Amino acid sequence: MLLLGVDIGTTNLKALAIDTETGQPIAQATRPVTTLVPKPGWAEQDPNAIWHLVGEVIGECLTELGPQASKVAGVCFSTAMHSLLAVDDTGRPLTNALIWSDNRASREALAIRTSHAEVTKALNVPVHPMLPLCKLAWFSAHNPRLLKRAVRWLSIKEYVWWKLTGRYEIDYAMAGATGLFNNAKRTWLAPALAVANVRADQLSTPVNTTHTVAYAPKAGSPALFATDTPLIIGASDGCLANLGAGAIEPGVTTITIGTSGAVRRTSSRPVGDDRLFSYLLHARDATEPDRYVVGGPTNNGANVLEWLSEKLIQHDTPTVLTEAATVPPGADGLLFRPYLQGERAPLWDASVRGSYHHVDWLHTRAHFARAALEGVLFNLRRTELLLARNAGPTRVIHANGGFAQSAFWVQMMADIFNVPVRLNASNESGAIGAVKLAQFALASTTRKPLSLTDLAATTEFGHTFQPNSEAAALYRKQYKRFEELGE
Template sequence: MPTSVYIGVDIGTTNLKALAIHARSSAIVAHAARPVETLSPKPDFAEQNPDQLWGLLLEAMTELDKELPDSVTIAGVCFSTAMHSLLAVDEAGKPLTNALIWSDNRAVQEAATIKKDHADLYQSIGVPIHPMLPLCKLAWFGRTNPRLLKRATRWISLKEYIWWKLTGRYEIDYAMAGATGLFNSPKGVWHTPVLTLAGVHTEQLSTPVDTTHTVPYNPPANGAMPGLRAGVPLVIGASDGCLANVGAGALEPGITTITIGTSGAVRRTSPRPIRDAQARLFSYMLHHGNRQQPTLYAVGGPTNNGANVLQWVAEKLLHLPVDEALKQAADIPAGADGLLFLPYLHGERAPLWDASVRGSFRGLDYAHSSAHMARAALEGVLFNLRRIDLLLARHAGPTRVIHANGGFAQSPYWVQMMADIFGVPVRLNASNESSGIGAAMMARFALAEPPTTLAELAKTVHFGQTFTPNPATVKGYQQQYKQFEALIGG
């Protein structure tokens, strides 16, 4: 057992996790997780209770503390959190609302209006206009509850709420700030014109800080966080997408991280932000540069349609458990005998950025079975991710290897399909906890003596199996991908 560990706290959409990694090897030595409940009180609403989330963090840290021997020292704690959440708090820090999370779609009207009337906004904020953005959610509050918009002392994310509970400070890291649609990342400041559009002012927002910003833990009189001694460094960290790149060891040119959980994302690490001419890609600051480490951005595109498509196939199409659905799909040849599936069951972010788009089968005929439909659905998810990858390649160069993680990585069959559709090797991380590992590694980067770089830390990431593409299958998929592109407008 190591004598020193770094803790990464990963607050995701479906699970809150806390893990401890060895201070030198980055190996996971302890882990705790709790499921997170999402509330849907109305159609298109998706909310989470911030105080319930705080309680889950206390539970997870209690379990982690029990797993670690008394002789182990916690060298630092760092935080990874899902992006785009928004809640209001009063002057005492008490929540006035639940948190609207990324999948909340109530601001569709506001997003459409902002996109139409402010087409040039993307160049400043670096993220496509979509209902997920706090910018659009604030505009929705301005239309439906203007008194609350003005009465709220602060508008913050779930991460900011947790950070305030721990430190008493309203601070937001550059990565999370970049995901609000309210922030000018290259300048590192709130973007004044868009604040006017959202109906808020800087005093209602947190202070932006770098992702390595550190505060010593000062336990409150009414109860300390389990396992944390006074003075232990708390590192603010970044968003889950940015830190997944770090935890996946994907910092070099040509390495693309692809995560498929409930949803999915294609990401690269870049020394500069990118701006797509059609506003289809995001750029979030991973670290503000200094002499030790140049500036880094996580660039790419997210999809709404990942393993949730597989769940739909299993439950609604085949009426089978997920593993049985995968087996049936595996019995069908690559290409599903010409059947194509547009996987837009939940609208879509990248590459379409259209919350109203829906899925469909194309080329369906009498010879196709439900197993063909299952195979086509899995291929459709990957075809859509491939389109994001090719779009990203125009700005950041081609992918030479994929570092893959997320729940889909538990299916060798689906991972091999990815290698064949993308035509490059797919390397699995040894753990699917890339965001949590990335958070713990960010703590090490911020605090280690002597100083180290993120590139050096990336070399400590542990990997599992590598899947190489089958040339014959790759050729067939190349032809079918052209048909997929033609269906969605090439």
């Protein structure tokens, strides 16, 4: 069976066709996504440009498949969270999409945190400017005229789904990331709607992540797929990345480090800590229990390495990594707080900034490089320990993202976390997770349904890095010093 996973990311938009009999990708396409910064702290994307790119990557994949394109049995969608745009009564966008990194609603987020405890306790997601809840509050304060003109408020995913199906629907995972949704009741949360100054009928209908619609090309528009091809709505990129990384069982933690990063675990229930998120990967049905993806995201991942290379050391990335490796673990006492672009988990403070500590005469630029790389992992370690208190200890990490190309940095992770780190064979965990969810959704209609655990078990891995006991012991002490720096 051929299935197509479409991953609408913040930086790149990808499509991946997988033969489920072999588990191997047989066609793929990627396009870069442009982010607009009209003002400092703002970050927007053009929804029509995104829609155009969706058509391009799908078309390229199907062209690469050739005659096999007619055998595509389903298409599933993974999308970045927290975007927001307004549309009119014809579905025409009235704004660009404000994406997760847009911080214009910082004041609104602070006001909601301090004045609406009844809302924040019910959300299962930390209150931060990234949330559509906060962005809607910003529009209410700064552009009330648009608030009156907008017939509906959508994410980029909902816009793409509407273009494909003519339906205003949102999956539970994406809905949970809005700050407007009640995970337990699977409905929009009335007190949050009141804070956002929006009505439930201006939002899409929440549906399970396996919700499927038969594709019907719109009259006068070129067809992307064969008529009646099943379209599975899918979930958010973080949820599907966990599934694609094979992290379903207890004790398996996924850590992704790209430009930003995330620590995630799959759980049967949400966590009760307002510093962590809880998103529904799948709501309970006849074949599968509730599956939540819980954890925390960081703003500061490989962007720290980019900063080191371009701004501080002014050498290429391989040189910076090579120099960092010449310094012993712990960087001879030098510590780095990696908050170059504010921080989400575990601090949830858009204004916090990075700093070096305990700088000594003996420290060289190699020390500064190593301390920065360690600082990224110490910050992720802090989130992982918070997650462990709520969902149990980590016994193995499944790692992916751009950082996985550096064996030096991955070994550092194994030493700092003191558990084995398994590299996923592919970094396309979002698209792979979308394909696995499509398998699950389509199999649930047959006599031999698959479980998400079955599908996670088919994940392919590369090398496993074992922790070094001496380095791990040193890092336990260094991490304690990192924590003592405070927030």
